[in-house]
Amino acid sequence: MTERKANGLGQCRCSLRRAAYATGSSEPAxxxxxxxxxxAKFASYTLAGLLTAIGGLFLTFFTDTGEASLGSANSYTLFSIAAVVIGGVSLLGGKGSAIGAIFGAFAFRSIGDLLFVFNVDALWQPLFQGVILLLAVAIGACGLFRVRNRLEWFQ
Known part of the structure; x- marks a missing residue:
């Protein structure tokens, strides 16, 4: 049975979510x-598989083909990782939220749209997006320099 407690923001804190975060931080701990x-692993992988299937269906609807090696589909991998990193989710695990990843996706998409609005050449747009992604990763890594204790990484 999962323990449920509502905090002031109306979010539910259940033990399965805490177990998924804890497993992502340090499985032995x-x-x-x-x-x-x-x-927690079973629920996480099941949810990831379900959302991946939904994403695959949306990609099929938009491209009118079921070919996974479509030229435009290959860039979605970088964009999805970039959106998650910009949204504040740690690549080390145990830190971040789905809301942050969604806002990261909106921000990353807005960057591409702004580059189009400012009439940046299409060949230069991936460079600017990569620089912005590099800056986001660097800013996230700056927090590691302030860590005095290794256990503070996952708080």
């Missing part, structure tokens, strides 16, 4: 803390 690791 989560195991030793008594977290339901197997259940």
């Amino acid at each position: 989560a195991f030793l803390s008594g977290m339901p690791i197997r259940r």
